[in-house]
Amino acid sequence: MNNIIAVILLSIGILFNLFGCIGLIRLPDVYNRLQSATKCVTLGTCSILLSLLFFFGFKEIGIKSILAIIMLFFAATVAAHALVRGAYIFGIKLGDRSVVDHYKNANEKNKEEEK
Amino acid sequence: MNQVLNVLLYIQIILCFFCLYRIIKGPTIADRMVGIDIFGILVVGICAIIAMITERSFIIDIGIAWIILSFIGTLTLAKYLGGRKLNE
Amino acid sequence: MKNIISFVFLVGLWLLLTYNISVANIIVGAVMALITVLFFGKYFVSSPWKVLHPRRIFWFVVYLFIFLWECIRANFDVAYRVLHPAMPIKPGIVKVKTGLKTSIAKTILANSITMTPGTITVDLIDDDLYVHWIYVHSIDPETYSRQVSGRFEKYIKKIFE
Structure with a gap:
């Protein structure tokens, strides 16, 4: 029974990874790619690690997989913040289809203060 | 059971090629870094599936170490991209 | 201590x-x-023992379930936008004001926003969060701040402040 739940969770995780990777290829600019990739791939990998817990039960490997989920969660979100901020400061423009940009003014103000 | 797990492992490995496409093709440097970041997370998934197939516990340790290394690598590259000093 | x-x-x-x-x-x-x-x-964290209060733990569990639900919804949302042939996206960066004071609460709020439907935090300057949104529903400040951060802010206020 536990094995079947584990394989179902594993399949769901790989399906979400697939969506994330399709988004990485299809979407038009860096920011949108990061959106799709971070969210889908993080939840997919969390699901894969959770399936490990169902497969082995609360033994050594299951507890380690829970720790890996917590670490992966914080690591992925913080890396996404850092990447999107770095990309903006580097000067990569938002895509053609974007509508508003409130960050532009704040960013210019910051640059003047640094000088 | 093992056959199913093997097929899922192959699918996960094929997903890595999607990231490689983005790393090679990416028009800007930030696209390539997004590809590298996602590649690191996918490798953790591969480690988890291999741990399931072989039933050895040390492979999940490799996964945990990979999470931390990939995190630090991405953070360093992002700071470099933002034009900051690395000791800030 | x-x-x-x-x-x-x-x-x-x-x-x-x-x-x-x-x-x-x-x-x-x-x-x-x-x-x-x-x-x-x-x-x-500057005062970790404050988090161990039973009332805070109760709200934390409630928050965890709400967050998990939002997180799963986020994934279906993004998957829909990616798989749709016309790609219904309308991206932009909006400014969201937050009423939270402590830095740990702000960090958790920023992380929560990153994992929920179509939003990712770009930067945090003083009290303003700059959020990249994959589909900007409206450019009226009150409407979008309720949609982006309103769901989490009251729970985080109860847990971390």
Whole structure:
């Protein structure tokens, strides 16, 4: 029974990874790619690690997989913040289809203060 | 059971090629870094599936170490991209 | 007090990571935790014992379930936008004002926003969060701040402040 739940969770995780990777290829600019990739791939990998817990039960490997989920969660979100901020400061423009940009003014103000 | 797990492992490995496409093709440097970041997370998934197939516990340790290394690598590259000093 | 809590936390983390309760392993973990606390103790959360209040733990569990639901919804949302042939996206960066004061609460709010439907935090300047949104529903400040951060802000206020 536990094995079947584990394989179902594993399949769901790989399906979400697939969506994330399709988004990485299809979407038009860096920011949108990061959106799709971070969210889908993080939840997919969390699901894969959770399936490990169902497969082995609360033994050594299951507890380690829970720790890996917590670490992966914080690591992925913080890396996404850092990447999107770095990309903006580097000067990569938002895509053609974007509508508003409130960050532009704040960013210019910051640059003047640094000088 | 093992056959199913093997097929899922192959699918996960094929997903890595999607990231490689983005790393090679990416028009800007930030696209390539997004590809590298996602590649690191996918490798953790591969480690988890291999741990399931072989039933050895040390492979999940490799996964945990990979999470931390990939995190630090991405953070360093992002700071470099933002034009900051690395000791800030 | 604060250093003792971070020391115990680090030793517990070490024992979980190595999963081996022998005397030698505990001594190695204690020495490493001591060195870490001596050098980096000042970066730890400033008053960790406040979080252990029962009322806060109750709200934390409630928040965890709400967050998990939003997280799963986020994934279906993004998957729909990616798989749709016309790609219904309308991206932009909006400014969201937050009423939270402590830095840990702001961090958790920023992380929560990153994992929920179509939003990712770009930067945090004073009290303003700059959020990249994959589909900007409206450019009226009140409407979008309710949609982006309103769901989490009241729970985070109860848990971390």
